[in-house]
Amino acid sequence: MFTIALIARKGGSGKTTLGVQLALAAHLRGLHVLIADLDPQRSAIEALRPRQALGPQTVATTGLKLAGLQMEALSQGCDLMLIDTAAGVAEDGAKAIVLADLSLIVVRPTYLDLAAAIESVLMVRRLHKPLLLVLNQAPAPRDGVEAPAVRRALKALSVLKQPIAPTIIRARQVYQSSLETGRGAEEAGHPIAAQDIAELLAFVRHAPAETRRRAG
Numbered sequence: 001m002f003t004i005a006l007i008a009r010k011g012g013s014g015k016t017t018l019g020v021q022l023a024l025a026a027h028l029r030g031l032h033v034l035i036a037d038l039d040p041q042r043s044a045i046e047a048l049r050p051r052q053a054l055g056p057q058t059v060a061t062t063g064l065k066l067a068g069l070q071m072e073a074l075s076q077g078c079d080l081m082l083i084d085t086a087a088g089v090a091e092d093g094a095k096a097i098v099l100a101d102l103s104l105i106v107v108r109p110t111y112l113d114l115a116a117a118i119e120s121v122l123m124v125r126r127l128h129k130p131l132l133l134v135l136n137q138a139p140a141p142r143d144g145v146e147a148p149a150v151r152r153a154l155k156a157l158s159v160l161k162q163p164i165a166p167t168i169i170r171a172r173q174v175y176q177s178s179l180e181t182g183r184g185a186e187e188a189g190h191p192i193a194a195q196d197i198a199e200l201l202a203f204v205r206h207a208p209a210e211t212r213r214r215a216g
């Protein structure tokens with residue numbers, strides 16, 4: 001079983017959106033997926049409520065119960081556990097980071113998100129755990145050229161010398177509607193968004209061994 005924690009100190013960066021999209025993409029590929037919702041807002045559970053028993057499985061949890069839930073998921077043959085955390089990366093967030101094989105730090109290409117990303121990176125690094133930065137809500141490139149905000153963000157993130165997901169997730173309406181309907185980009189008939197999510201899923205699941213070793 002592979003466990004991913006979705007992390008961001010900054011609220012609204014897209015932790016729940018990406019967690020739900022990754023969960024749905026993995027579920028459609030036949031994986032047994034569990035979303036552990038650590039956020040008291042229970043947004044991931046709310047977003048997947050329309051699916052009811054059609055999966056992926058969702059569980060409301062707390063930092064104290066998280067390790068037990070992970071053991072249970074493992075014993076039930078779960079392939080992928082996604083932990084959706086609340087903004088701020090408090091104590092519960094640290095527990096998610098410790099239990100996860102990879103912390104996915106979700107960052108928008110804005111100044112405040114980038115400043116917050118530095119704090120998230122430092123936190124994961126202090127815990128000696130692997131991380132991957134992913135840009136979300138990025139404007140689409142024009143004529144193959146990234147918008148200045150995206151170029152600035154990539155440059156700022158590169159200074160951190162941490163792995164950055166090669167797939168940039170764009171600002172798209174389909175991701176907003178998926179939180180209402182519980183349908184992923186693929187089911188909603190958006191092949192470009194679906195491909196981006198599939199690429200991100202493949203990358204995080206098979207994150208190069210080096211990415212994990214760097215946690216040292």
Ligand SMILES: Nc1ncnc2c1ncn2[C@@H]1O[C@H](COP(=O)(O)OP(=O)(O)OP(=O)(O)O)[C@@H](O)[C@H]1O
Nearest residue numbers: 011012013014015016017087137170171172175176
């Ligand atoms: N790639 C995207 N394109 C368009 N809208 C997006 C995208 N990612 C997230 N959003 C929207 O941004 C808002 C915040 O997203 P989301 O709830 O996933 O963030 P979060 O990090 O989980 O927030 P919180 O810190 O409150 O838990 C939502 O309205 C969501 O639909």
Ligand SMILES: [Mg+2]
Nearest residue numbers: 015016039043
């Ligand atoms: Mg959320």
